[in-house]
Amino acid sequence: MPSEAPSHLPLPHERRRRWVLVADAASAQIYRLTTGLAVRGSANRPEAEAEWRLEPLPDLNLTPETIEAYEMGAATAMTFGAKGRARHATEPRPNLRRRLKADLARAVAERLNEACLKDRFDDLIVVAPPAWLGDLRAGLSDPARGLVRLEIGRDYAGLDLPELTRKLQALLPDLDGPGAPF
Secondary structure (H helix, E strand, O other): OOOOOOOOOOOOOOOOOEEEEEEOOOOEEEEEEEEEEEEEEOOOOEEEEEEEEEEEEEEEEEOOOOHHHHHOOOOOOEEEOOOOOOEEEOOOOOOHHHHHHHHHHHHHHHHHHHHHHOOOOOEEEEEOOHHHHHHHHHHOOHHHHHOEEEEEOOOOOOOOHHHHHHHHHHHOOOOOOOOOOO
16 A cells, blocks of 8 residues: 655645744744745736745734833832832843844744644744754744745844845745755
């Protein structure tokens, strides 16, 4: 009896549902990546053109709680002076920014774990600074981690969509060709 392919793998003629996570310490956005050939032109003169498009997924755009609140004193601790009723604000601990980065990575990992359970994507490409990648890896479930096909240790989160698309297109191999990483 021939072995059957696992049910979670798409058939060769189906398009893969690829997501690209682009993140840094301040934000994380997940995009749907569409690649392949698009046929344009008339029925008499069709033209095949390579298609490479990133589409933001609005429900997967995350930002951490604002650091500005901490810098303006909303989250500073109050201490009382040794004499009298004088109070003084103390500075937040130096690891606060690091904690906010880790919290964002954890929140993104939770969203990805949930999306993985709901079978919303087949492949994940992660583009983020190396330290943030480590925080994300720590929060991903084994099934979600298994869908990560490529990690790129770069900070592209501040780029506009056309520039991000251009840079990723230059970095990534032909995703549908024989040399594809997945």
